[in-house]
Amino acid sequence: MNKRQAEILRIVTRQGYATIDALAGRFDTSHQTIRRDIIFMDHAGLLQRFHGGAGAVDGRVRPRYDDKRALALDAKHAIAAEAARRVGEKMTVFIDVGTTAEALAQCLLPLRVGCRVVTSNLNVGLALAGHPTIETVVAGGTARTRDGALVGPLAIALVEQFSFDYAFIGFSGFDTDGAPMDFDLDKVLVKRAAIGRAATAVGIIDASKYRRQASIRLAEAVALDQILSDARPPAALADALSGAGVEIILARRAALSAVESCERSNP
Structure with missing residues (x-):
């Protein structure tokens, strides 16, 4: 990870979720750049990619829909x-x-x-x-x-x-x-x-x-x-x-x- 990606991971881990809009503003960069960062870290298993943002990888904050169907x-x-x-x-x-x-x-x-x-x-x-x-x-x-x-x-x-x-x-x-x-x-x-x-x-x-x-x-x-x-x-x-x-x-x-x-x- 580069420095920006490491900071994105820290933010998502602390908050549980972060939007692309908020991250683009935080790092003064384009939505596409943030989206590429999220895709990279999702593929690496570091966080979960969602429409419009990213969530913590442990699934406690926002489980995937297919997983939700089997919960509770x-x-x-x-x-x-x-x-x-x-x-x-x-x-x-x-x-x-x-x-x-x-x-x-x-x-x-x-x-x-x-x-x-x-x-x-x-x-x-x-x-x-x-x-x-x-x-x-x-x-x-x-x-x-x-x-x-x-x-x-x-x-x-x-x-x-x-x-x-x-x-x-x-x-x-x-x-x-x-x-x-x-x-x-x-x-x-x-x-x-x-x-x-x-x-x-x-x-x-x-x-x-x-x-x-x-x-x-x-x-x-x-x-x-x-x-x-x-x-x-x-x-x-x-x-x-x-x-x-x-x-x-x-x-x-x-x-x-x-x-x-x-x-x-x-x-």
């Missing part, structure tokens, strides 16, 4: 089943990107509730396509990551046309004041649009997110109405969320039976 399965299934029970007749709901959101779509499959699902997630759209009672609206936009996220002005414009009874939002961690945080600005902008159009904004996260921070504040803590998770947050975070008026709801593990029956009927 019981927790995600319980959260998804709990969320699905909130979807009622004639509701319009938004389902975000992520593996818990995909589990939520699977939980909706056996239901015969006449509702509308709006999503910026190709995987959710494909899972619900052709459902006899659920109208599925998939945002347009650019799909550039393996999680099926649709981003950009087209996705935001479509989301802003609706009023949602619930917006089920995933994210990667919390700031010290309880604000939800994520890594990808393009995805964050779509999430913000959905939260802004929702009567009830629900964070759907497993307990592994409680002790993480990401690089972008998604919204202030007060923008969320509820956190739906599998365990209570640490005391400091619980106090911050309570002070912001966020209700913490624990998914019942009994909800897994609904998911298991769903998976059996939709292998």
Whole structure:
């Protein structure tokens, strides 16, 4: 590594994540130069390359999407089943990107509730396509990551046309004041649009997110109405969320039976 690359590695290791924009400004060089540095260090196994930046190599900050699908399965299934029970007749709901959101779509499959699902997630759209009672609206936009996220002005414009009874939002961690945080600005902008159009904004996260921070504040803590998770947050975070008026709801593990029956009927 040259001196700049060594410093980039130090920054990413300390922060957990750094954007190409921030690094280019820090070193007064081009985005392309930083991108080449990141590619070199990713190939060397020193850090992880992501769209728009780089993350720590140990995977604790931002696991690869394919790895996420195998993490905390019981927790995600319980959260998804709990969320699905909130979807009622004639509701319009938004389902975000992520593996818990995909589990939520699977939980909706056996239901015969006449509702509308709006999503910026190709995987959710494909899972619900052709459902006899659920109208599925998939945002347009650019799909550039393996999680099926649709981003950009087209996705935001479509989301802003609706009023949602619930917006089920995933994210990667919390700031010290309880604000939800994520890594990808393009995805964050779509999430913000959905939260802004929702009567009830629900964070759907497993307990592994409680002790993480990401690089972008998604919204202030007060923008969320509820956190739906599998365990209570640490005391400091619980106090911050309570002070912001966020209700913490624990998914019942009994909800897994609904998911298991769903998976059996939709292998």
